[in-house]
Amino acid sequence: MRTVTADDRTARARIRDAAIARFAADGVAATSVRSIAENAGVSPALVIHHFGTKEALRAACDRHVAAVIRERKLAAAEAGPQLDPLAALREHPDEPPLLRYLARTLVDGTAEVAALVDELVADAVEYMAVGVESGMLKPSDHPRERAAVLTVWSLGALVLHEHLDRLLGTDLTGPASGTFRYALPATELLTYGLLPEEIYMRVRDALGALTEAGS
Amino acid sequence: MRTVTADDRTARARIRDAAIARFAADGVAATSVRSIAENAGVSPALVIHHFGTKEALRAACDRHVAAVIRERKLAAAEAGPQLDPLAALREHPDEPPLLRYLARTLVDGTAEVAALVDELVADAVEYMAVGVESGMLKPSDHPRERAAVLTVWSLGALVLHEHLDRLLGTDLTGPASGTFRYALPATELLTYGLLPEEIYMRVRDALGALTEAGS
DNA sequence: GCAGTGACTGTACGCATGTACAGTATTATG
DNA sequence: CATAATACTGTACATGCGTACAGTCACTGC
Numbered sequence: 041m042r043t044v045t046a047d048d049r050t051a052r053a054r055i056r057d058a059a060i061a062r063f064a065a066d067g068v069a070a071t072s073v074r075s076i077a078e079n080a081g082v083s084p085a086l087v088i089h090h091f092g093t094k095e096a097l098r099a100a101c102d103r104h105v106a107a108v109i110r111e112r113k114l115a116a117a118e119a120g121p122q123l124d125p126l127a128a129l130r131e132h133p134d135e136p137p138l139l140r141y142l143a144r145t146l147v148d149g150t151a152e153v154a155a156l157v158d159e160l161v162a163d164a165v166e167y168m169a170v171g172v173e174s175g176m177l178k179p180s181d182h183p184r185e186r187a188a189v190l191t192v193w194s195l196g197a198l199v200l201h202e203h204l205d206r207l208l209g210t211d212l213t214g215p216a217s218g219t220f221r222y223a224l225p226a227t228e229l230l231t232y233g234l235l236p237e238e239i240y241m242r243v244r245d246a247l248g249a250l251t252e253a254g255s
Numbered sequence: 256m257r258t259v260t261a262d263d264r265t266a267r268a269r270i271r272d273a274a275i276a277r278f279a280a281d282g283v284a285a286t287s288v289r290s291i292a293e294n295a296g297v298s299p300a301l302v303i304h305h306f307g308t309k310e311a312l313r314a315a316c317d318r319h320v321a322a323v324i325r326e327r328k329l330a331a332a333e334a335g336p337q338l339d340p341l342a343a344l345r346e347h348p349d350e351p352p353l354l355r356y357l358a359r360t361l362v363d364g365t366a367e368v369a370a371l372v373d374e375l376v377a378d379a380v381e382y383m384a385v386g387v388e389s390g391m392l393k394p395s396d397h398p399r400e401r402a403a404v405l406t407v408w409s410l411g412a413l414v415l416h417e418h419l420d421r422l423l424g425t426d427l428t429g430p431a432s433g434t435f436r437y438a439l440p441a442t443e444l445l446t447y448g449l450l451p452e453e454i455y456m457r458v459r460d461a462l463g464a465l466t467e468a469g470s
Numbered sequence: 471g472c473a474g475t476g477a478c479t480g481t482a483c484g485c486a487t488g489t490a491c492a493g494t495a496t497t498a499t500g
Numbered sequence: 501c502a503t504a505a506t507a508c509t510g511t512a513c514a515t516g517c518g519t520a521c522a523g524t525c526a527c528t529g530c
Binding site for chain 3 (some may be wrong): 267296299301305
């Protein structure tokens with residue numbers, strides 16, 4: 041029998057997961073290699089031995105998080121369509137905080153997370169087209185732009201999860217059951233809308249005029 | 256006649272503005288006092304002389320940005336209602352990048368920006384109530400929550416402005432004229448909605464059941 | 471004119487950082 | 501069992517950091 045505290049991940053994986061957790065909690069710039077090593081229970085030198093530099097470690101974290109997210113999304117896609125594009129990624133305790141990591145690194149703009157965002161949008165375009173086809177979603181004049189806006193709103197709410205928690209008592213990075221105080225008004229907004237049609241027409245025409253005048 | 260390059264701000268103001276710009280560009284943790292001093296054209300020691308510590312400087316920046324934003328919002332409120340809650344804050348060149356500063360510091364969670372967000376939501380609740388009264392906005396079952404969600408979506412889109420720029424070719428921190436590629440699909444979404452009423456009913460009932468079971 | 475006050479700089483100190491390096495333990499390979 | 505390779509640590513070093521301090525300059529009030 042193995043002790044309860046045994047950790048059968050390789051040291052490399054432990055370092056990576058500790059880095060993800062620290063980066064997620066404090067941001068990359070405010071996290072030291074030493075604190076990561078301490079969290080992983082290894083020496084700082086081993087971090088460098090396995091990853092070379094802090095920046096390379098961060099890139100490895102980016103790739104790992106992106107890979108896990110892709111995997112989860114794929115698994116979720118087979119289970120059928122979902123309203124919430126982040127549902128499959130909600131965090132289990134005792135596993136690296138993927139969503140919190142994303143929330144932190146979305147602002148720093150590495151190529152890896154940019155590519156991930158692009159994928160999320162592309163997937164959204166695709167499954168929203170299916171939804172429109174089957175009558176589950178209303179059609180749009182700008183399907184790609186609409187998917188991009190919705191994805192950014194979802195991710196933006198994730199990035200601001202601390203504010204949402206304070207405002208509504210909802211933790212978007214936690215289990216789905218805790219998100220209803222956000223999901224309910226959001227769904228209402230996305231069902232009945234906010235603006236009367238007349239306003240949209242006016243905005244559309246005004247923006248159209250701007251476009252022509254601008255070029 | 257004064258030379259073109261003259262800068263009649265006090266050194267204190269120049270330091271503060273330089274700090275806002277650097278914090279906005281690189282984040283607080285990745286910005287050194289020395290780089291701020293260089294940008295302001297003063298010695299690092301003067302930064303400390305005026306503000307005491309880097310953290311105190313950052314707090315002063317928070318307060319300044321919050322004060323300017325409140326002032327702008329007040330001025331905008333007198334000019335009548337606005338669709339875009341951030342419209343009054345769009346950046347002029349040659350002035351500190353308020354919105355970019357906000358976009359960076361919204362994630363770090365200081366009390367000052369939290370209070371500012373709370374104010375933005377409170378204001379939104381208020382002027383959306385007026386909008387509903389006058390028929391400009393549709394009513395809601397959850398007016399406060401709706402205002403919070405919309406505010407968070409706006410701010411979230413701001414925080415992710417680099418991604419939006421890449422996805423749609425829109426700079427949310429720039430002049431309003433460049434934002435139409437975002438504003439158009441967003442307005443469409445907030446007019447016609449995304450989901451048929453039946454889905455909302457189902458979500459509402461499911462979330463209601465969750466609430467009862469959860470407590 | 472002169473003391474006083476605040477703006478401002480140069481220098482320096484202590485500390486934390488990222489990481490290189492030499493060396494030891496552990497494991498894999500013949 | 502011997503050898504090679506890899507995992508891992510302790511130590512050390514250069515760098516950059518925040519900031520304290522002593523001192524200079526410019527201006528104000530008497």
